[in-house]
Amino acid sequence: MKKGLVMEGGAMRGMFTCGVMDVLMENDIVFDGAAGISAGATFGCNFKSRQIGRPLRYNLKYCRDPRYCSLRSLIFTGDLYGADFCYRVLPDELDIFDREAYRQNPMDFYVGATEVTKAEIAYRNCLKADDTEMQWIRASASMPFVSHAVEIEGKKYLDGGIVDAVPYGIMVKNGYEKLVLILTQPAGYRKSPMGLKRLTKLLLRKYPALYEALLRRHEMYNRQMDEIDAREKSGQWLVMRPPEKLGVNRVEKHPDRLEKAYLVGKSEANARLEQIKTYLCS
Numbered sequence: 418m419k420k421g422l423v424m425e426g427g428a429m430r431g432m433f434t435c436g437v438m439d440v441l442m443e444n445d446i447v448f449d450g451a452a453g454i455s456a457g458a459t460f461g462c463n464f465k466s467r468q469i470g471r472p473l474r475y476n477l478k479y480c481r482d483p484r485y486c487s488l489r490s491l492i493f494t495g496d497l498y499g500a501d502f503c504y505r506v507l508p509d510e511l512d513i514f515d516r517e518a519y520r521q522n523p524m525d526f527y528v529g530a531t532e533v534t535k536a537e538i539a540y541r542n543c544l545k546a547d548d549t550e551m552q553w554i555r556a557s558a559s560m561p562f563v564s565h566a567v568e569i570e571g572k573k574y575l576d577g578g579i580v581d582a583v584p585y586g587i588m589v590k591n592g593y594e595k596l597v598l599i600l601t602q603p604a605g606y607r608k609s610p611m612g613l614k615r616l617t618k619l620l621l622r623k624y625p626a627l628y629e630a631l632l633r634r635h636e637m638y639n640r641q642m643d644e645i646d647a648r649e650k651s652g653q654w655l656v657m658r659p660p661e662k663l664g665v666n667r668v669e670k671h672p673d674r675l676e677k678a679y680l681v682g683k684s685e686a687n688a689r690l691e692q693i694k695t696y697l698c699s
Contacts, residue, residue: 419450582634
């Protein structure tokens with residue numbers, strides 16, 4: 418029976434995910450495959466490279482660096498999260514991403530991004546962490562309005578969470594039956610309809626399908642939450658969530674808040690460690 422790890426996005430709420438991941442790695446819990454969307458991809462790749470503590474370390478150190486995330490970066494590069502800094506300087510020079518360990522790990526790692534003209538989800542099984550696959554990870558986390566669309570093999574992509582908030586579907590499609598899901602909102606959370614509809618429609622006038630997807634995003638998200646709740650209740654899936662709202666925003670600049678979210682993830686995972694082991698072994 419194939420075992421999979423599924424990681425929601427949520428920008429800096431993903432520090433909760435990092436705390437859960439580190440407990441899993443510290444206890445040598447492995448999966449046949451994983452899937453990540455947005456921050457679930459950018460942070461989740463460290464699970465495949467088995468680098469305990471890396472996302473916490475670089476986020477605490479660089480969260481206030483304007484090259485990492487800032488209005489200045491948005492103005493001068495067109496990306497709120499600086500693409501060159503986040504996907505070249507940081508992983509290749511400042512806090513090395515272990516690409517060799519990533520390649521040696523046989524775990525599948527599915528990364529989802531939204532193709533902008535049709536507003537459809539596309540997935541790549543990223544096994545090598547080469548330049549193209551790093552572009553998939555970047556695309557998965559490229560939020561609309563504050564990021565350039567990322568061009569890969571002639572198509573343009575943005576944040577996968579626009580049309581597939583929690584990437585369990587790709588895992589089910591590929592035969593994974595035992596799923597551990599890491600969400601970044603507490604139980605019962607549901608999204609409200611999008612505001613600023615006229616402005617959003619104007620800004621996305623070249624991509625009407627993308628506008629329609631954003632307009633319906635709350636419906637997609639809430640359907641997914643209903644399905645997750647039902648499968649969790651039946652015992653089919655195991656779901657990790659923060660016990661309450663994490664108190665971090667999407668571009669959090671306070672290291673103490675980021676660390677707190679991470680520690681909440683560690684605490685929740687440690688408290689449920691035996692349950693996780695029993696579920697995966699049953």
